[in-house]
Amino acid sequence: MRKIKTVAITGGTHGNELTGVYLIKKFFKNPDLVKRSNFETLFMHTNLGAMKQCTRYVDKDLNRTFVTQDLADPSRCTYEDILAKNLNEKLGPKGSKNPHVDFIVDLHSTTSDMGLSIIIDNDSPLVWKLAAYLSVHEPKLHIFRWKGDTAEVSFVNSIAPNGFAIEVGPIPQGVLRADLFFETETLVQKILDFFEKYNNNTLETLPKEIEIYNHIKLVDFPRDKKGEIKAAVHPNLQDHGYIKVQKGDPLFIDLEGRVIYYEEEADVYALFINEAAYYEKGFAMCFAEKKTIKVS
Template identity: 45%
Template sequence: MNRINRVALVGATHGNEFTGAYLIKKYEQYPHLIGRDSFETLTLFANPKAFEVGRRYIDKDLNRCFKIQDLENPTLSSYEDIRAKDINQILGPKGKSQVDVILDLHSTTANMGLTILLGNQHPFSLQFAAHLSLTYPEVKVCWAAPVQSTLLKSICEFGFVIEVGPVAQGVLNADLFQKTEKLVYTILDYLEAYNQGSISQTNSTLTLYEYVKDIDYPRNDLGEIQAMIHQKLQFRDYEPLNPGEPMFITFDGKEITYEGESTVYPIFINEAAYYEKGIAMCVTEKRQVSV
């Protein structure tokens, strides 16, 4: 990337994730907080109808509506499909975006702390992530192998998601709200320094959690959940899960262990919004990347 001209801050992609929603409301009221000299900062309140009723979405998950085929399909007429097309006009079009960076602000019921989800491993993305993790050691960085992305952040090449948790749905947590706000300002300051050419080019190592797969809850033939996240695994996002260690516990107390061949690092453990998606946790591998 040669220069950053426009940055979009997005909140309320999911209407019951209040951290990002109320940060966007704050920035719309006090735009000077996110103003920087070398680029324009836009705000977008992604799913206002879902926010009004305190739900994740109205008809379908907005953050799964940004496949190019779906954006170009005039027959898709749900509220979120129409809203995705509107957002694509505001920030996109996808692949030729009017913005250079998207920061999509989310919260999770899982114990994810402060997490940055990368869209790619472009040198700019890795340098950006390395700077944040050096500035805030509590920040974790995740990446999923490129697929046909359905996420809002995929509108532009340098789209990033900030996930913070644990925060209950439809609830504000002052500590995590303030930490997220501080992280947003740090990111904007980094982008300003990048434009000014004042980022020091020092070699560093980035700890990257690379997505491997999703794991569902044990279910019966009717699709009903037959076990819960084991209490020894609950809230242990980013901690090692070794072969033979408990993952689930059935309602009658039987342990179900992890049967993989190597140590993995689960994230989004017991995320409330993922029950409907058939996801009990996402499994990642931890590796070191030279930046």
């Protein structure tokens, strides 16, 4: 078993998601909170420019900027491209056999009612072992396996060989919400406890199976011939997350009050419903299947 040497906790990847911004500030003031006996914990803000403006980003979404080819492309020089290259040098480099950090936990919030969630896009055994541990120690946690909206995983946490994002919500953009702030902090502490036990070989017996939500597809809003949104998320789905959707259930309602229904045969679960930041990306929600997977 290879021991963990360094864990990075990153926040402010989106400058208007204040849970991560302020949790990292708290760690700067109280670094002992994230110290453990047998590995180093790094913590940092990743997008100071966006934080200063309290915007998602300055030029482009930093959390979609870690494509390997782009990191090596000197012609890419937006604010976030430069940040990505610097972060890759500091925490990676991506794909390296000897990266500077072993695991990245990137802190996010969402306007959707996602509760306390981890977003996994990495199939390393260590990631899933941690997910199994958290499923026991944080019963409120949702585990979502994301297949992404880019061909290559291009999140901040993809720099390291292991990692995931934490998503909490609902929280409006640019707002600090106390209850979810402290829930996120508690989850981070449990993650660090896991690594300490892992290195000491004192982990308790973990579940061999866990329940997850597995990404199926991203769903766009209904649009007119000009590409304009012509219907809103139906009130039955609004302010919900991980909600079961069956054939005949309402998905959208147009501006004249006509309902658009889910017409597929397979039951799905809807999440990231009406996330404000995803309007520009062209989707209204994500569909997932609930399944039980084996964890080695």
